[in-house]
Amino acid sequence: MNRNMAKNYDPKDFEDRIYEMWESSGAFRAERDPEKKPFTIVMPPPNITGQLHMGHALDQTLQDVLTRFRRLQGYSALWLPGSDHASIATEVKVVDRIREEEGKEKEDLGREEFLKRAWQWKKEFGGKITKQCRKLGDSCDWDRERFTMDEGCSKAVNHFFVQLYNKGLIYRGNRLINWCPQCGTSLSDAEVEHEDKNGYYWYFRYPGADGSEGIVVATSRPETMFGDVAIAVSPEDERYRDMVGKTVILPLVNREIPVIADPYPDPEKGTGAVKITPAHDENDFQVGQRHGLENLCCINEDATMNDLAGKYAGMDRYECRKAWVKDLEDGGYLVKTEEMVIPVGECYRCHTVVEPMLSDQWFVRMEELAKPAIEAAKNGTLRHVPDRFEKVYLHWLEEIRDWCISRQLWWGHRIPAYYCEDCGELMVCEEAPQTCTKCGSSRIRQDEDVLDTWFSSALWPFSTLGWPEETEDLKYFYPTDVLVTGYDIIFFWVVRMVFSALETTGEVPFHDVYVHGLVRDEQGRKMSKSLGNGIDPLEVINQYGADALRFMLTTGITPGNDMRFKKDRLEAARNFANKLWNASRFVLMNLDEDGVEEVDPALWKDEDKWILSRVNDAVRYVTETMEKYDLALAGQRVYDLIWNEYCDWYIEIVKERLYGDDEQDKKTAQYVLVRALRDMLTLLHPFMPFITEEIWGFLPGQAEERDNADSYLIRAKWPVYDENLTYPEEVRCLEMAMDIIRSIRNIRAEAEAPSGKKLRAIVLCNKDKEPVARAGERYVRTLANLTELTFIGDKSEVPEEVMSAVVDGAEVFVPLDDLMDYEAELGRLQKEKKRLEGEVRRVDGKLSNQGFLSKAPAKLVDEEKAKKVRYEEMLDKVNQRLALVEKKIGG
RNA sequence: GUUCCGUUAGCUCAGCUGGGAGAGCGAUUGGGUCACAACCAAUAGGUCGGCGGUUCGAGCCCGUCACGGAACACCA
Numbered sequence: 001m002n003r004n005m006a007k008n009y010d011p012k013d014f015e016d017r018i019y020e021m022w023e024s025s026g027a028f029r030a031e032r033d034p035e036k037k038p039f040t041i042v043m044p045p046p047n048i049t050g051q052l053h054m055g056h057a058l059d060q061t062l063q064d065v066l067t068r069f070r071r072l073q074g075y076s077a078l079w080l081p082g083s084d085h086a087s088i089a090t091e092v093k094v095v096d097r098i099r100e101e102e103g104k105e106k107e108d109l110g111r112e113e114f115l116k117r118a119w120q121w122k123k124e125f126g127g128k129i130t131k132q133c134r135k136l137g138d139s140c141d142w143d144r145e146r147f148t149m150d151e152g153c154s155k156a157v158n159h160f161f162v163q164l165y166n167k168g169l170i171y172r173g174n175r176l177i178n179w180c181p182q183c184g185t186s187l188s189d190a191e192v193e194h195e196d197k198n199g200y201y202w203y204f205r206y207p208g209a210d211g212s213e214g215i216v217v218a219t220s221r222p223e224t225m226f227g228d229v230a231i232a233v234s235p236e237d238e239r240y241r242d243m244v245g246k247t248v249i250l251p252l253v254n255r256e257i258p259v260i261a262d263p264y265p266d267p268e269k270g271t272g273a274v275k276i277t278p279a280h281d282e283n284d285f286q287v288g289q290r291h292g293l294e295n296l297c298c299i300n301e302d303a304t305m306n307d308l309a310g311k312y313a314g315m316d317r318y319e320c321r322k323a324w325v326k327d328l329e330d331g332g333y334l335v336k337t338e339e340m341v342i343p344v345g346e347c348y349r350c351h352t353v354v355e356p357m358l359s360d361q362w363f364v365r366m367e368e369l370a371k372p373a374i375e376a377a378k379n380g381t382l383r384h385v386p387d388r389f390e391k392v393y394l395h396w397l398e399e400i401r402d403w404c405i406s407r408q409l410w411w412g413h414r415i416p417a418y419y420c421e422d423c424g425e426l427m428v429c430e431e432a433p434q435t436c437t438k439c440g441s442s443r444i445r446q447d448e449d450v451l452d453t454w455f456s457s458a459l460w461p462f463s464t465l466g467w468p469e470e471t472e473d474l475k476y477f478y479p480t481d482v483l484v485t486g487y488d489i490i491f492f493w494v495v496r497m498v499f500s501a502l503e504t505t506g507e508v509p510f511h512d513v514y515v516h517g518l519v520r521d522e523q524g525r526k527m528s529k530s531l532g533n534g535i536d537p538l539e540v541i542n543q544y545g546a547d548a549l550r551f552m553l554t555t556g557i558t559p560g561n562d563m564r565f566k567k568d569r570l571e572a573a574r575n576f577a578n579k580l581w582n583a584s585r586f587v588l589m590n591l592d593e594d595g596v597e598e599v600d601p602a603l604w605k606d607e608d609k610w611i612l613s614r615v616n617d618a619v620r621y622v623t624e625t626m627e628k629y630d631l632a633l634a635g636q637r638v639y640d641l642i643w644n645e646y647c648d649w650y651i652e653i654v655k656e657r658l659y660g661d662d663e664q665d666k667k668t669a670q671y672v673l674v675r676a677l678r679d680m681l682t683l684l685h686p687f688m689p690f691i692t693e694e695i696w697g698f699l700p701g702q703a704e705e706r707d708n709a710d711s712y713l714i715r716a717k718w719p720v721y722d723e724n725l726t727y728p729e730e731v732r733c734l735e736m737a738m739d740i741i742r743s744i745r746n747i748r749a750e751a752e753a754p755s756g757k758k759l760r761a762i763v764l765c766n767k768d769k770e771p772v773a774r775a776g777e778r779y780v781r782t783l784a785n786l787t788e789l790t791f792i793g794d795k796s797e798v799p800e801e802v803m804s805a806v807v808d809g810a811e812v813f814v815p816l817d818d819l820m821d822y823e824a825e826l827g828r829l830q831k832e833k834k835r836l837e838g839e840v841r842r843v844d845g846k847l848s849n850q851g852f853l854s855k856a857p858a859k860l861v862d863e864e865k866a867k868k869v870r871y872e873e874m875l876d877k878v879n880q881r882l883a884l885v886e887k888k889i890g891g
Numbered sequence: 892g893u894u895c896c897g898u899u900a901g902c903u904c905a906g907c908u909g910g911g912a913g914a915g916c917g918a919u920u921g922g923g924u925c926a927c928a929a930c931c932a933a934u935a936g937g938u939c940g941g942c943g944g945u946u947c948g949a950g951c952c953c954g955u956c957a958c959g960g961a962a963c964a965c966c967a
Contacts (some may be wrong), residue, residue, distance in 0.1 A: 009929080194964075201967075218967045270967035281966085342966045356966095388895070392962070395894070399963085487962085517896095522903090524960090556904075556915095561896075562961090566903055568916045575929045586926030630907075636914075651926080742933090749921065749933040756922070785924090842911070851947025852910095860910060867911080 005588060005698055009581035011545025014694045019134055022693075025709035028139045030078035032476040039075035040480040041067055042461050043140060044493070045148060047086035048126035049093050054519040054527055054565060055486065056129065057136060057537040058557075061550045062516060062631065063484045064138050068686040069626050070481075071139070072718040078477050079139060080464055082146035083126060087412040087453040088183055088349050094118045094411065111410050118411045135538060137546050137689045139714065144473075146464045148456045149413065156463035157413045157456045158430045160504060165417075165428045169365045169503075170405075172417075172426075176278075176285045177359050177404050178345060181303035182352035185408040186361050188452055189401060190491045192345040192354050199342035203271065203335040204328055206231060206248040209256050214248045215240065216335050218270035220342045221280075222328070223321045225250065226298035226308045228257055230276040232287055235261040237272050251333040253310070262287050279358040295358050303355060317355070362406040362415060362449070370397045373499040382498060382508045385629045386560040389487060389515045396491050397499075405452045412450030419445050458496035461509035468504075478505070482512040482629075487560065490515070514629050517562035519553070524564055535565055547688035548574035554687055555635035576639055577691050580684070583647050584695045587673045590658045595700035599671040603664065605657075606775060608672040609727035610734040611650040614641065615676050620721040622683050631687075638684045646676060649738065653779050674700060679719045689714065729772075736769065736809060737776025743805035743812045744784040750824050751803055751816055760788040762802070764795065765810035766873075773810055804881050806832065806874045811881075822889050829882045836875040843868045 006013060022028060030038075041063050046056055063079060071077035094117055095106050106114045130145065146153060164170040178187040199220050207214040215231055228250055233240035243259045250257055264287050265274045278288030279297040288295060298308040305312045305320045312320040328334050345354040374397050376382040377390050384390040406415060418427045420436035421443035427433050435442045459467070461483070465474040479501070485494060494513055501509035521527055527534040540549050551573040557563045604612075618641045625634040650673075657669040678699060685692040696702055696713035709715065744761055753759065761784065765773045774791060781789045792798070802813040803825045846852050846864050853861060 007926095009927090197966090199966075203967095220966045265967075272967085274967050340966090343964085344966060353966095391895075395963070491963095558905075564903065566916085569903075571929075572915050575927095578929045579927065582927035582930090584926085589926070625907080628907080632905075633907075636905075640914085647927085648931085652931095745932060746934090752921075754921070756924075839911080846910090846948080849947055853947080855947050856910075864911090 005581070005585045005695070007585075009578045009691070011547060011577070011690060012542075015135075015137075015541075015546055015690045018690050018693050019137065022139065022712065022714055023134075023142065025712070027709060027712060027714045028079075028141050029143060030076050030141050030477070032472055033076045036074060036076040038477050039067070039070035039077040040477040041079045041482055041484065042464055042480055043079060043081045044483075044485050044489070045082040045084040045146075045457070045460065046129040047089055048083050048122055048129075048147075049086050049089040050129055052129050052132035052136075052537055054535055054537055056133075057549065058516060058519050058553045058563075059484060059486065060133060060136055060138055061553050062514065064136070064140075064689075065550075065554055065631055065686040066482065066484070066514075066626075066629075067139055068689060068714065069718070071714065072682060072685065072716060074717070076476075078141055078144070080144050080146070081130060081133070081138070081140035081142065082148070082460070082464060083130060084453065084457060085122070085147065085149040085412065087407060087409055087450060088185065090118065090121070091409050091411040092183070092349075094121050097121065106410065114410050132538060135541050135546060137550065139689070144464070148453070148460070152466065153456060153459070153463045154413055155430075156459050156467055157451065158416045159468045160459055160500065161416055161451070161455075162428055162430050163504065164364060169369060170362060170428075171365060172360065172362050174358060174360050175363065175402075175404075176282050176356055177361055178354045179301065179357040179359065180347035180350065180352055180354055181301065182350045183347060183409075184301065186359060186404055186406060187347060187354065188404050188454070190454075191348045193348050193351075194343055195346055196341045197344050199340055199344075201270070201338040201340045202325060202328075203338070204251060204333050205335055206251060206257075206275075208243075209247040209249055215243060215259065215273045216271050217273050217275045218338075219275055220340065221321070222325050223305065223309070223312075223317050224277045224280045224298065225275065225324070226253065226305070226310075226312075227277040227279045227296040228255075228275045229278060229288065229293045229296055230257050230291065231259045232262045232265050232274045232276050233259065233272060234263065234265045234267050237265070237267045239267075240273060251328055252331055260287075260291055262290065280356050282356060285358070297358055299355055299357065301357075361404050362417075362447075364403040364405055366400045366402050369499040369503055370400050372502040373397055373495065376498060376502065376508050381511070383512050385512055385514045389490065389513070389560065392487070392490055393495060393513075396495055400495075403452075403496075405455050406447075406449040407452055408448075409450050412453065413456055415447040415449050415451060417447040419447070421445055454492050454496055457493055458500040459504075461497055462501060462505055478509075479507045480510045482514055483510040484514045484516065487515050487517060512629075515560050516557065517560060520562055520564050522564060522566060527565075540570065544570055544574045545577065545690070547577050547691050550689075551576065551635060551687050555632045555639070557632055559629060576643065577688060579643055579647060580688075580691060581695070583642070583651060584677060584698070586651065587670075587677055588698055591670050591674070591700060592667075596671045596674050597667070599668045603668050604672065605665070605668065606727075606730040606733050607650060607653045607779065608668065609730040611646065611676050612672060613725055613727050613731055614645050615679050615719075616722055616725040618683065619679065619719045623718070623721070626686075635687050638680065638687070642680050642684070646680065649734075650676070652783055656778065656782055681713060682716055682719055685713055685716075733772045733775045734779070736772050736807070737779045739807040740773070740776065740780050740810065740812055741784045743807050744780070744786070744814060747803045747805055747812075747814045747816075747828070748784075750828050751814075751821050752824075753816065756785075758785055758787040759814055759816070760790075761786050762790050762792055762798065762813040762815070763810055764792050764798065764813070769809035803828070806836075806877045806881075808870055808874065811877050822885055826882075826885050826889065829878055829885060833875065833878050833882060836871055836878060839871045840868065840875060843871060 043063060044059065067077050067079040098104055098106060098117060161170065178192045180187055201218045201220055202222055203216050203218045205214055205216050217231060231248055233244065244261045247256045247258050264283060265272060276284045276287050278285045278293055279295040296308060298306055299317055300306050303317045305315050305317065307313050309320060312324060347354055374394060377394055384393060416428060416430060418433055420439060420441050422441035423436060423439040425436050425438040427437055432446065433444060436444065461480050462478055465471060465478050467474055497509045501507060518526060521533045525531060525533060537549060548570055552570045556569055618637055621637050622634045654669045657665050660666065681692040681696055693713045702711060740763065763773055777789055798813055799815050802815045805812045843864055847868060
């Protein structure tokens with residue numbers, strides 16, 4: 001039997017080995033066990049282009065903690081992993097690689113060859129993150145790992161697309177979309193980030209066609225003037241009333257455009273007159289629609305000007321802006337220039353300024369789809385944790401506009417729409433048609449575009465379980481229980497999963513959304529590539545161990561709030577692991593060869609009952625907080641239990657028995673030590689799976705079972721709160737003993753007596769407390785490092801030369817011989833007096849308040865009354881001592 | 892502009908449905924004690940951002956202001 005734990009805690013010694021042991025034994029596999037309740041989490045699929053960063057580490061650790069907790073509770077816990085094809089990001093990477101290695105553009109290769117390269121790239125780098133996840137200890141079911149572009153998910157995408165199309169919820173239209181000239185594709189509204197930039201308002205005069213002064217209009221984007229088709233003013237605006245219905249001249253271009261009245265312009269803003277460019281501005285587009293105006297596009301897809309811009313054609317949009325403003329100024333049309341902060345939209349991938357453009361794209365009609373998703377949140381079928389995020393979710397859904405889903409890229413799910421080359425018929429179907437359903441032609445062309453990455457992500461909770469097939473997994477594990485994700489991704493993902501699931505499966509994809517914040521650097525800045533302030537989780541694991549990282553990430557947070565990555569908190573977590581390691585080693589070293597046997601509770605000592613009831617309390621607290629997703633509180637409680645109660649008190653108390661001669665008592669202590677440790681390891685396991693599993697393997701009865709996967713901690717039983725395991729009497733005894741011990745230690749420190757020096761102590765206690773105090777004698781003697789502890793029944797027996805302390809129900813005296821320091825004693829007593837007076841004052845205040853007496857709960861009033869008695873008694877004793885000491889010093 | 896979050900010990904943060912302010916780190920003091928110096932023991936540090944209100948009672952609820960941060964919107 002191997003019970004020798006390594007002397008030093010070094011996570012490198014076992015973390016990889018433990019993980020391998022779990023994985024190869026199938027500990028992560030979730031079976032469809034009809035005897036068990038399912039618990040399901042789908043992992044937000046990391047991009048195949050990415051590397052594991054702190055955000056993943058947080059996100060995944062939270063999921064792993066929840067999964068392990070439920071698995072221990074006896075659920076069939078499935079954590080389903082996978083990765084996302086990340087259309088734009090991957091395409092950019094592959095394009096770069098081809099350019100670098102082959103000196104070619106993707107167009108040179110053609111679509112088919114390009115896709116071969118992309119799949120090759122996926123094969124080489126796509127598994128990177130999932131490999132790194134293992135270092136974190138992620139207990140996901142790798143046998144069920146999925147990819148958004150694998151066969152099943154692709155089938156789900158086509159099925160969903162066709163279903164929506166057939167219901168009229170997907171349409172193709174010529175609408176204003178966000179265009180990224182760098183990525184060369186359209187973007188959805190969610191993919192545009194707004195940023196304020198320094199810019200200008202240029203005020204230009206559009207002369208009247210009749211030779212009048214015309215109208216002055218402000219713009220921050222003069223280059224779009226080539227697409228102007230009207231000037232709009234408010235019908236309420238007196239200044240321009242006469243102009244409505246007339247025409248003005250587009251400067252230098254010399255095109256005549258009408259002045260129209262429309263509610264859109266706000267007379268307060270700018271000059272109150274707005275140039276209308278329907279092809280390059282959403283609001284203008286709507287004005288154009290209302291007035292039947294033409295849409296004039298003047299900018300190309302690569303952000304150069306087109307022929308409409310005349311001599312500027314071919315110029316970049318910003319170069320054109322410069323030249324055009326100069327020319328207008330020279331022509332005398334520039335009235336004034338104003339510096340302004342201009343909000344601009346940027347591509348969330350490459351941060352190029354997005355150009356609003358009129359374009360043929362595919363859209364999802366959102367109005368109908370949004371309704372059940374809104375309802376699900378409102379009626380509580382879908383809960384947000386913390387609940388304030390429900391507001392964010394609802395706000396987005398209530399304001400939602402149609403979703404542009406087509407992308408002008410190659411890497412992704414190709415849109416399942418087909419056109420007949422002969423008659424132009426449009427066919428939308430899951431499998432490519434061989435012939436045109438209308439004219440029978442076999443000249444069929446598939447739509448060139450691919451779908452928004454998020455279109456497939458939206459199906460993730462059910463496509464990964466087999467949808468649209470009615471698989472056994474789908475029936476058993478769906479809907480999933482909780483989705484864990486950052487708040488930055490609610491719009492992209494959470495909202496879309498909910499409405500897609502409600503539309504297809506008729507159910508919410510998950511009941512709870514647990515939203516967490518961002519991991520920031522030590523100074524509170526966002527971790528980013530450009531700042532270079534990112535911290536690599538793998539390096540942290542290498543240095544401190546995965547358990548320390550996990551504990552730090554999960555206990556240092558409040559749900560929904562950002563956290564700072566502080567090194568000292570990481571060290572604290574590592575130190576905690578070290579503490580647990582050493583305590584466990586101590587326990588194991590003090591066991592007999594033949595292990596431990598259950599000991600009848602009749603033989604338990606007070607401290608045994610005390611620690612077991614503390615563990616029992618923690619079991620209830622930890623279970624409750626975990627179920628409410630208050631992981632930080634749960635983790636903190638286990639920390640306190642292990643360090644402050646088990647190590648600092650119980651182990652210290654029990655040492656004497658372990659080293660003593662009473663064989664039965666020794667066995668009792670061993671049994672309780674192991675029993676408490678076993679429960680604590682289980683409670684801590686979700687947070688620190690490696691170290692707890694490693695220690696578990698050394699416990700008596702486990703070592704022989706090392707080949708039996710069912711005996712691993714990962715598969716153990718979560719402890720259940722036991723109503724019979726409460727011992728109020730014994731707990732009170734221990735607490736009194738601790739009070740006395742603390743008071744003696746305090747006296748020792750105040751008197752600057754060396755902590756190694758043995759002291760004598762005398763306890764004078766209230767009659768009713770005497771049995772309790774005497775019961776604690778053993779602990780006090782040992783833990784306060786005393787040679788002698790005597791109990792006296794009367795004040796007259798107190799020697800003269802003593803330092804004293806008052807605790808609840810007793811007075812403690814320490815004769816300090818030649819070390820006697822009356823000044824220190826005086827200071828201590830005065831401080832104590834002040835404190836007690838404060839307490840008495842507070843309690844008196846409450847008890848003299850009629851409102852409190854009549855309105856506060858009776859239990860509370862009684863408690864306060866009891867406190868008053870206690871404090872006054874203690875204060876009285878302190879005052880008596882004080883008088884004595886003052887007399888001594890004075891005399 | 893709309894909405895949201897934060898403001899608690901020197902620092903970073905907890906504080907569950909209102910009922911005697913906590914932790915970690917840091918500081919100070921003492922300790923090489925046979926599980927652990929990645930440790931032990933003890934101590935000091937807070938009119939819980941300001942002002943009003945509700946309540947017998949407010950760090951917690953309401954209003955308001957200040958400062959810090961975020962999301963959404965806005966390119967006349």
